[in-house]
Amino acid sequence: MNKIIYLDAAATMQKPDCVIGAEVDFLRNSYANAGRGICTRAVAVDDMVAATRRRVAEFINADANQVVFTSGATDGLNRVVNxxxxxxxxxxxxxxxxxDIDHHSARLPWQELMYDGHIRKMFKCELDENFDINPNSVPKTDFLVITAMSNVLGRSQDVRAIIAAARRKNPDVVTIVDASQYVVHEKIDVKEWDCDFLVFSGHKIGADTGVGILYIRDSKKLFPDKFGGGMVLRVGGIESATKGSGGALFYENNPDLNLILNESPEMWExxxxxxxxxAGLTPAIDYLEKHRPNLDLIKYAYDELEKIPKVKILTTRDAAILSFVVDGMHPLDVGALIGANDICVRAGNMCAAWIHTRMGIPGSIRISVGSQNTIDDINKTIDVINKIVK
Ligand SMILES: Cc1ncc(COP(=O)(O)O)c(C=O)c1O
Structure with a gap:
């Protein structure tokens, strides 16, 4: 029996049986490529991909052709910049x-552009006393990156208000939402939020690693960043085609790159x-919608940890995750000692160095729950932390 207590769902979620079953069934009984074959099995895979896309679209209130499969949130965030x-x-x-609540994956692709001189200036949205983005502080900017929920602080941001405020200052602002943590706990509505791009990873919602979602509101005005099989309708020798024919884009200024692209989503894939x-995404979403992580466990852990004098909790009681530090101990030492007791928590800067710098600490220890966790897991963890701290 697996005696590990896993309290690191915010890093990656344990997989429900329905996801494992769907992937095994696909690999064993239905495997073929998508978008290429005409045999029955290949067509069935096309249908599976299309049905999954529709399910994801419903999940975030998008249209299916606005949903692009990537390899994960980091891939999506880098691709948006590209x-x-x-x-x-x-x-x-x-x-x-x-x-300052951004994950490295959300900000670093933009910072790199700045270092290379391809963008002029970086602004920062102000944070309030809970480290929430203050919509009134959103600067006038061309591009805005919004972390919908910090992976250190676990608080839902008011994405709709932030975007509305940004658009009041610049109606043409391009908005990019990192929903990697938010998606686990709350319903996303891209239409209500009015965002241009949104990303998250499959593995954080109970699906597998290697798949992510990139929502692109309007592909009509965009050229792709990746070229190859599946995204091209026709290639070479198409002198008679006119720009926009069949709704597709046509590169007419370079005869060697003479191609007609598919429309979204294929043009991005x-x-x-x-x-x-x-194949595991639909069961993961179905499962998540019925079994969101029980945040009463986080509140309970908060109440218990608060009783330990040397523990300083960084998160609020109503947050989706619990981060803390221990007086006089490095977070990595605390994490290692908890881990030595077969309890998995996350420790370190959690790829979110800026918020830690702002709090004047090198890192923190994070407890996050999935639907498999119980109050017993929390009690055992609190006992262990009590012993470590003493
Ligand atoms: C808020 C946030 N953004 C982005 C990422 C990057 O996700 P991935 O490593 O799946 O690309 C994470 C992962 O921890 C995250 O928590």
Whole structure:
């Protein structure tokens, strides 16, 4: 029997049986490539991919053709930067805005652009006393990156209000939402939020690693960042085609790159998709919607940890995760000692160095729950922390 207590769902969620079953069934009984074959089995895979896309679209209130499969949130966040900077309208004098609750994956692709001189200035949205983004502080900017829930602080941001405030200052602002943690706990509505791009990873919602979602609101005005099989309708020797024919884009200014692209989502999906991982997405979403992590466990852990004098809790009681530090001990030492007791928590800067720097600490220890966790897991963990701290 597996005696590990797993309290690190925010890093990656344990897989429900329905996901494992769907992937095994696909690999064993239904395996073929998508978007290429005409045999019955290949067509069935196409149907599976299309049905999964529809399910994801319903999950975030998008249209199916706005849902693009990526390899994960980091891939999606990097791709958005690559997509935007290769558009003819992209100007190197642009500005972008971030906040200190960002994960490295959300901000670093933009910072790199700045170091290379391809973007002029970085602004930061102000945070209030709970480290929430204050919508009134959102600067006038060309691009805005919003972390919908910090992976250290676990609080839902008011994404709709933040975007509305940004659009009041610049109606053309391009908004990118990192929903990697938010998606686990709350319903996403891309239409209500009015965002241009949104990303999350499959593995954090109980699906497999290697698959992620990139929502793109309007692909009509965009050229792709990746080229290859599956995203091209026709290639070469198409002199008679006119721009926009069949709704597709046509590169007419370069005869060697003479091609007609598929429309979204295919235009974004060059190469073979992560099919077995996609097969696990629908059951993962179905399962998550019925079994969201029980945040009463976090509240209970909060109340118990608060009783330990040397423990300083960094999160609020109503947050989706619990992060803390221990006076006089490095977070990595605390994490290692908890881990030595067969309890998995996350320790360190959690790829979110900025919020830790802001709090004046090198890192923290994080407890996060999945649907499999029980109050017994929390009690055992509190006992262990009590012993470590003494
Ligand atoms: C808020 C946030 N953004 C982005 C990521 C990156 O996700 P992935 O490593 O699955 O690409 C994470 C993962 O921890 C995260 O918590």
């Amino acid at each position: 997509i935007l900077t290769r558009q003819p309208w992209y100007a190197e004098m642009s500005t972008f805005a971030v906040s 060059a190469g073979t998709l992560p099919l077995s991982q996609i």
